[in-house]
Amino acid sequence: MKKIISFTVNGAKQELYLDTRKTLLKMLREDLELMGVHLGCGGGDCGACTVLLNGEPVTSCLVLAVDCEGAEITTVEGVQQNSELHPLQQSMIEKGGIQCGFCTPGMVMNSLALLRENPQPTEVEVRQALSGNLCRCTGYAKIVEAVLDTGKTMTNSEEV
Amino acid sequence: MKEFAVVGKRIPKTDAPDKVTGRATYGQDFKLPGMLHGAIRYSDHAHARILSIDTSKAEALEGVKCVVTADDVPETRFGFYKDNMPLKKDVVRSHRDEIAGVVASNEMIARQAAKMIEIEYEIMPAVFTVADAMTENAPLIHPGKENNHLITNTYSHGDLEQGEAESDVVVQVSCKLPYVNHASMETCVIVAQFDHHENLTLWSTTQIPFLLQKDLGQALGMPPKDIRIIQPTIGGAFGRELDIYPYHPIAAIMAKKAQTAVRLCFSREEEFRAGPQRQPVEVSIRAGAKNNGDLTFRDVSMTLDVGAYVSWGSTTPLVMMETTASFYRVPHVRFKADCVYTNNLITGAMRGYGNPQSSFYVESAMDMLAEKLGMDPIQFRIHNSNQPNTTTEQGLKITSCGLEDCLKALAERAETKLEQPEKEHLKRGRGVGGTLNVGGGARIYRSDGCGATVKVDDFGHVSLITGSTEIGQGSETVLAQMVAEIMGVEVADVRVINSDTDVKMWDVGVHASRTTFIAGKAACLAAKEALSQIFETASEMLGPPPDLLKAENGQIIAPDGKSVSLSKVVRSRHFRSDGKMVHGQAFYDPPTELVDKESYHGNISPAYGFGMQMADVEVDTETGQVKVLKLVCAKDIGRAINPMAVEGQIEGGAQMGLGYALSEEVVVKEGKVMNPNFVDYRLFTSADMPEIENILIESNDPEGPFGAKGIGEMGSSCVAAAVTNAIYDAVGVRLTQAPMTPERVLAALDALEK
Numbered sequence: 016m017k018k019i020i021s022f023t024v025n026g027a028k029q030e031l032y033l034d035t036r037k038t039l040l041k042m043l044r045e046d047l048e049l050m051g052v053h054l055g056c057g058g059g060d061c062g063a064c065t066v067l068l069n070g071e072p073v074t075s076c077l078v079l080a081v082d083c084e085g086a087e088i089t090t091v092e093g094v095q096q097n098s099e100l101h102p103l104q105q106s107m108i109e110k111g112g113i114q115c116g117f118c119t120p121g122m123v124m125n126s127l128a129l130l131r132e133n134p135q136p137t138e139v140e141v142r143q144a145l146s147g148n149l150c151r152c153t154g155y156a157k158i159v160e161a162v163l164d165t166g167k168t169m170t171n172s173e174e175v
Numbered sequence: 176m177k178e179f180a181v182v183g184k185r186i187p188k189t190d191a192p193d194k195v196t197g198r199a200t201y202g203q204d205f206k207l208p209g210m211l212h213g214a215i216r217y218s219d220h221a222h223a224r225i226l227s228i229d230t231s232k233a234e235a236l237e238g239v240k241c242v243v244t245a246d247d248v249p250e251t252r253f254g255f256y257k258d259n260m261p262l263k264k265d266v267v268r269s270h271r272d273e274i275a276g277v278v279a280s281n282e283m284i285a286r287q288a289a290k291m292i293e294i295e296y297e298i299m300p301a302v303f304t305v306a307d308a309m310t311e312n313a314p315l316i317h318p319g320k321e322n323n324h325l326i327t328n329t330y331s332h333g334d335l336e337q338g339e340a341e342s343d344v345v346v347q348v349s350c351k352l353p354y355v356n357h358a359s360m361e362t363c364v365i366v367a368q369f370d371h372h373e374n375l376t377l378w379s380t381t382q383i384p385f386l387l388q389k390d391l392g393q394a395l396g397m398p399p400k401d402i403r404i405i406q407p408t409i410g411g412a413f414g415r416e417l418d419i420y421p422y423h424p425i426a427a428i429m430a431k432k433a434q435t436a437v438r439l440c441f442s443r444e445e446e447f448r449a450g451p452q453r454q455p456v457e458v459s460i461r462a463g464a465k466n467n468g469d470l471t472f473r474d475v476s477m478t479l480d481v482g483a484y485v486s487w488g489s490t491t492p493l494v495m496m497e498t499t500a501s502f503y504r505v506p507h508v509r510f511k512a513d514c515v516y517t518n519n520l521i522t523g524a525m526r527g528y529g530n531p532q533s534s535f536y537v538e539s540a541m542d543m544l545a546e547k548l549g550m551d552p553i554q555f556r557i558h559n560s561n562q563p564n565t566t567t568e569q570g571l572k573i574t575s576c577g578l579e580d581c582l583k584a585l586a587e588r589a590e591t592k593l594e595q596p597e598k599e600h601l602k603r604g605r606g607v608g609g610t611l612n613v614g615g616g617a618r619i620y621r622s623d624g625c626g627a628t629v630k631v632d633d634f635g636h637v638s639l640i641t642g643s644t645e646i647g648q649g650s651e652t653v654l655a656q657m658v659a660e661i662m663g664v665e666v667a668d669v670r671v672i673n674s675d676t677d678v679k680m681w682d683v684g685v686h687a688s689r690t691t692f693i694a695g696k697a698a699c700l701a702a703k704e705a706l707s708q709i710f711e712t713a714s715e716m717l718g719p720p721p722d723l724l725k726a727e728n729g730q731i732i733a734p735d736g737k738s739v740s741l742s743k744v745v746r747s748r749h750f751r752s753d754g755k756m757v758h759g760q761a762f763y764d765p766p767t768e769l770v771d772k773e774s775y776h777g778n779i780s781p782a783y784g785f786g787m788q789m790a791d792v793e794v795d796t797e798t799g800q801v802k803v804l805k806l807v808c809a810k811d812i813g814r815a816i817n818p819m820a821v822e823g824q825i826e827g828g829a830q831m832g833l834g835y836a837l838s839e840e841v842v843v844k845e846g847k848v849m850n851p852n853f854v855d856y857r858l859f860t861s862a863d864m865p866e867i868e869n870i871l872i873e874s875n876d877p878e879g880p881f882g883a884k885g886i887g888e889m890g891s892s893c894v895a896a897a898v899t900n901a902i903y904d905a906v907g908v909r910l911t912q913a914p915m916t917p918e919r920v921l922a923a924l925d926a927l928e929k
Contacts, residue, residue, distance in 0.1 A: 050204040053410070055360045056443040060853035064358055091197040100192070102915015108191040111819040114827065115647025116194030117360035117410030123195060146862035149853060151360055151411050152647050154826030155861040157819075 022086045024049070025093025035081050039073075040064045042080035043090060051091040051120045055149070062148030065121035066090045072128040073146075089121035094127065102168060105129060106161040114152030121148050126162045135166045180727070182881050185819040189652045189666065190408070191726060199408045202364035202380045206807025207436040210366065211240055213429045214285035215422065215439070216275040216292045217449065221518040221846035222301035222314065223273065225265060228299055229293040233277055236291060238284040241432045243276045248428050253394040253419055256325070256563045258317055258486040261394055261424035266299070268316050268483035269518050270749030270846050271449040273421045278433040282440065297300045303845055305478040306459070308517045316483055316516040323516040325481055328492040330500060330510040330775045332568035338472025338507025342463030349459040350536045351912040354841035357525055358858055361410025362441040363450060365423060367430035375427055376403045381414045382644055383684035384676045386620070390419035395427055400786025406674040412523035412646040413831070415450055417686050418486045422449070447851030449916035451523025452841055454479055455849050456495075456532045462505075462540040466800035467749040468550055468558040473502040473795070475536070479514045481522055488522025489514045490619070494529030496775060498537050499923070501567035502611040503559040508568070518846045523685060525590070526828070530892035531835055535913065538608040538896035542779035542903065552607055553572020553586045561611070561785065563874070569782060570776040575884065575923030577811025577872035578609070578785035584809040584870045585789045599904045603804070614784035614813065614876065614884035615765055623689070627697035629658060629705040631757040634747060635729060635742030637662055639701070640672045642682025643694035647822040648887055650690045655699045656816055657880055661702040663726025664741065672829045680762065688885025693780065695764035695880035704759025712748040713739060717736040745905035765878070782876045786810040786889040788832075791865075794905045796924060799917030801837055801902060803865040806894065810869070813876035813884030821886050822869045828890020829867055833859045836895035837914050 024047060031046055033083040043049045043066065044073040050076055055063030066075045067089040084109050094101045103126055106112070122145060125135040129136055136144070141162045142155070150158065230242040245264035252260050263272045277293050279285035302308040302316070308323040316323050317464040339345070366378040372760045375397070382385045384404040392399030422439060430437040441450065458477035464470050475496075481489040492512035500508045545555040561567070563576040585607055616623045628640040629745065639658050645651045655669040662669070672680060710721035713731040716739050717724065723734050730738040745757050770777035789807040794800075808825045815821045838857040842849040850856045875882035900909050908923040 036474075037268040044204075047195065050200065053201070053361070054203060055362075056317055056853055061360065061443075078816065091195075095196055100196070104192075104195040107195050108233045110188065111185070111823050113188055113194050113412040114649065114823055115360065115409065116190070116199055117201065117647075119194050120197050124365040142861040142864070147859050149360065149860065150827075151358055151413070151830070151858070152827045153823055154825045154828070154830040154867065155864050156867055157823060159861060170402070 018081050018083045020081050022083050022088060024088045025090060033046040033080050037080045038076055039066070039080050039083055040075040043075060049090045049092050052118055053117055055117065062121040062125060063118050065124040065148065067124055067128060072125045091123055094123060103130065103162065103165040106165045107158070110157045110161040110164060112153060112158040112161040118148055118150040122150070122158055130162070130166060130169070134169055138163060179660050180765060181666055182816050183657045184639060184817065185902040186652055186656055186666050187816055188649050189655055190218035195625065198891065201410050202407045203361060203440060204721060205378050205407050206364055207366065207368060209809055210436040210438055211278050211280060211433055212285045213426060213437045213439040214277050214289040215273050215425060216277070216289040218270055218272040219294065220267060220296055220298055222268055222299040223267050223296035224299060225263065225267060225298055226295040228372050230275060231243050232293065232467045233288040236284065236288045238280040239288045240278040242292065242440055243432050244274065244509055245427050249396045251394050252863040253390055254484045254485055254591055255489070259421060261421050261428060269520065271520065273425060274617045276425050276428045276429050278437055282873035301846060303519055305480050305515045305516055305517065308515045316518060320516060325485060325489060325514040325516055328496065328512045328775065330496045331508060334859060335472055335474055335507050339463060341398060341465060343549040344544060345461060345463040345465040346378040346540055346547060347459070347461045347910055348543060348909065350539065352412060352456045352535060353383045353534045353913055354455045354520060354843060355839045356447055356450065356452055356841050356856065357413040357415040359411030359415055359496065362443060362446045363416065363509045364440040365421065365426040366427040366436055366438045366440070366891055368436035369431055374401045374403065374595060376405060377427065378405045378407055378504050379423065380409045380412065382686060383404065384644065385681050386684060387419055387423065388676055391423055391427065394419060394424040398677065405678045406644060413526045414528065414686060417524040417684060418451070420451065444851040444868060447841060448848045451486055451488070451521045453525040454491045454522040457511040458532070458536050460536045460540050462544060464548060466548065467556055468548060470503055470505040470559050473499055473505050476511045480519055481511060481514050482519045484521055486521050487524035491529035491532065493770065493775065494655040495533040496613055497569065497571070498530060498533035499552050500569040501571050503556065505562065506751030519843055519850070527888045527892040528829060529739050530612055531832065531890065531895060534610045534616050534893040534896045535899065536609055537558065537584065539899060539909065539911070542606065542900045547836050553582055555558045556609065557582045570778050572778045573783050573876065574783060575782060575813055575874035577874035580872045581785055581787040581811055583786055584872070585807060588789060588807050593761055594795065595869060601795055602905040603791065603793045604901045604903065605789060605791050606897050606900025606904050607787055608893040608900060609785065609787040610889055610892035612784045612786065612889045612892060613780035614686050615692030616779050617687040617779045618767045618769050622764055623693065623698045623767060624762055625682040625694045625761045626696065628680065629698070629701040629759045629916060631705060631709070631745050633742065633746050635668065635740065637664055637669045638672055639669055639698055640679050641698055642680045643673055643690045644685040646674055646685055649817065650694065651873040653691050653816045654694060654822060657695050658702045661699060662706060662719065664729050688784065688889070689885040691883050692879050692885050693763060693765060695883060697761050697878045700763055701759040702760030704761060705757050708748070708757050708759065709741065709744050715746045716747060727831050734855065779877045782884045784811055784814065784884045784886065784889055786893060788893045788897040790894070790901040792901040792905055794902055794920065796906060799924070801898070801915060801920060801922035803833060803898060805866045805868065807868045808870065808885060808890065809872060811872040811874050813879045814873050814882035815871050816881060816883050818871060821871060824886045825869050825890040828888070829894055830859050830864060830896025832891040833923055835891070835913060840914050
């Protein structure tokens with residue numbers, strides 16, 4: 016079965032005619048070609064496909080696209096403002112939080128959600144918040160450092 | 176040591192901005208016009224004869240383009256022992272055996288159709304343990320392989336009897352080490368396409384583009400020269416794709432029949448079920464020492480279940496015998512490894528490649544000896560440490576060696592004693608474990624070389640075209656740093672081109688912690704060649720002879736301070752009658768040797784890396800839970816070209832090593848993977864990781880580029896050894912089976928009470 020749904024992705028309005036079985040992940044990758052949304056497991060276990068759905072982090076492989084009617088969706092492609100990298104992105108680069116980079120978009124989206132809620136998290140809070148995002152390369156140390164560093168340099172949640 | 180402009184600096188990864196914005200194109204993202212999608216149908220049984228394959232229902236499903244079976248291709252065999260074939264025709268030997276492939280308009284339809292293929296089997300008896308496989312009347316997995324025996328590797332030096340006679344203390348321990356999975360965040364993916372001349376292009380997450388060309392040619396019955404391999408951005412590999420596996424030729428077979436590009440992408444479940452695993456080992460070690468602390472002997476025997484087809488797992492004894500024979504100074508050694516076929520999983524290469532296993536049993540025995548001698552475990556190791564500029568009995572030429580420095584650094588940290596918690600049931604302990612790792616590749620193939628070209632364009636932009644492969648580890652950045660240092664330019668002015676077999680020169684592949692060393696050395700030689708051409712022309716422009724010039728900040732500078740920009744020199748050389756371009760070329764093959772096929776003696780690597788780790792753990796004696804509080808990692812890396820990247824390798828290795836120690840195990844029942852997902856196969860998360868302290872020991876290797884040695888694997892190799900020794904220190908029980916789960920810890924504590 017197919018259905019027309021409309022929603023906003025990275026600030027742009029979209030209207031798509033979609034198979035009702037299609038996941039948000041597949042819709043973002045296949046219909047909108049937002050390839051920064053990564054498929055790591057398809058079961059909500061690795062966090063690589065994390066996007067913000069109305070500001071909340073979700074694993075997009077577990078969300079049906081048709082359930083996103085009217086929603087605001089942000090993917091890693093929508094984090095950058097104009098040509099400027101977000102401070103968190105900059106920090107991920109500078110602190111060495113990226114190796115193969117496959118987990119990176121999910122890490123960024125989940126960290127952003129955390130920083131919006133809690134602009135100056137403690138290390139334990141960062142580690143807990145990111146515990147659903149698996150990384151096989153970095154041992155997480157430098158990712159956690161990047162998030163903490165971003166928290167320190169940003170003054171209020173508005174900026175996040 | 177000399178200060179450099181960019182070498183030794185914490186330079187961010189050059190590909191990081193594209194990765195953090197979602198721009199990087201991974202294998203999974205790669206698309207071609209008209210591209211279709213493939214899915215593989217695997218066996219339903221561990222061992223069976225195929226009586227018939229009916230593909231009609233699958234072919235009739237809407238959206239299906241075609242189905243391929245063994246009937247579509249000439250019968251070919253590939254693999255180390257030529258025991259594997261792309262699609263199985265008569266017999267399946269494991270649950271992961273590929274029988275057919277479906278090509279369809281999307282992946283969902285392809286997978287659905289694959290299930291609709293009807294296969295009739297005659298079930299055959301199967302064997303799932305080495306012991307069962309070796310019994311007299313065991314079913315044979317491959318005809319002619321008596322008792323399913325593949326190969327026995329034996330090694331010895333000295334005189335074991337003499338070693339035993341000289342021993343004041345002797346210890347013995349048997350260990351069992353599990354299957355684990357690479358668990359790269361990106362699964363395997365391949366896109367295959369034939370052109371009108373029947374040339375095949377394969378976009379692949381492979382780690383061995385040039386060997387794959389050759390092996391794929393063999394598997395497909397086509398000339399390797401007609402195969403081109405292109406590597407997109409790779410989302411982790413860790414040894415997973417160090418070999419050809421059936422899915423490589425299957426993708427090509429599908430593309431050929433479908434007459435268009437076909438994409439084959441593993442699901443996570445397939446990654447666990449059909450991909451290779453780390454080699455499991457059952458091993459027994461006896462070891463001795465004198466009262467003065469000198470090691471006397473080691474006697475090791477082990478069995479390896481290599482599964483139904485042979486891949487790199489079966490060669491891990493070569494590494495394990497290296498640790499057994501050459502890690503610490505031990506005069507008398509005997510080693511025996513039996514590799515046996517079963518109807519289980521394929522075992523391949525995985526980060527550390529035999530080292531996590533050998534570090535576990537050797538370092539367990541070291542601690543047991545230290546205890547019997549009443550010596551401090553670190554001091555006992557220092558007493559027996561390998562030393563620089565020595566040759567081991569096995570023939571390893573150890574030049575730079577920072578092992579003693581690593582141990583001394585740990586000894587210093589160990590001066591701060593662990594505080595015991597107030598709660599009675601929580602016990603803390605500390606343990607160390609170490610590893611001897613090849614530090615600059617391992618000659619396991621006729622060439623261990625890598626080719627490089629450095630060219631400079633008219634605008635001063637430098638390209639390094641290297642045979643090596645980036646799998647996320649940071650080789651592009653480290654290689655760019657080395658070239659930038661030599662050429663006197665910024666890292667941002669160097670682009671690394673490394674992904675196309677039609678463009679890059681040969682390289683054996685990304686493995687054995689070899690890329691910084693070998694690709695680095697090749698890049699440096701090519702850059703020096705390019706620079707000498709620049710100096711030749713600059714000398715004409717500036718006056719002084721070439722050997723008095725230097726390259727800095729994009730300028731070529733004469734001793735009197737006069738300078739000319741690099742790009743101007745290139746243009747001057749180019750735009751003249753009889754003009755020339757700037758391009759340096761090099762092929763570096765390290766001064767090593769293939770080990771002797773009988774005695775296994777020989778110098779396999781141009782350098783050896785040493786690493787020690789110290790784990791502080793807390794054992795909950797009520798639940799069996801082991802918490803690692805801190806991991807101190809002291810690693811002899813020769814020289815850190817990029818300390819941030821080195822730390823990243825160690826920290827990432829620690830995550831993998833901690834999983835090996837405490838949580839990761841691919842559970843296999845009657846040849847079937849029982850936990851093919853990240854809920855039941857537990858990776859360490861950010862919340863599970865302990866504090867990590869890195870200590871980089873720079874022993875400045877005489878052969879390595881800028882003194883560097885490899886670090887890719889060492890971080891993961893000795894964690895489990897340190898953890899088991901720490902658990903013993905905490906609660907007095909020696910865990911001999913990894914992962915050391917709460918159940919196993921409790922069982923060991925119960926056995927102790929009894």
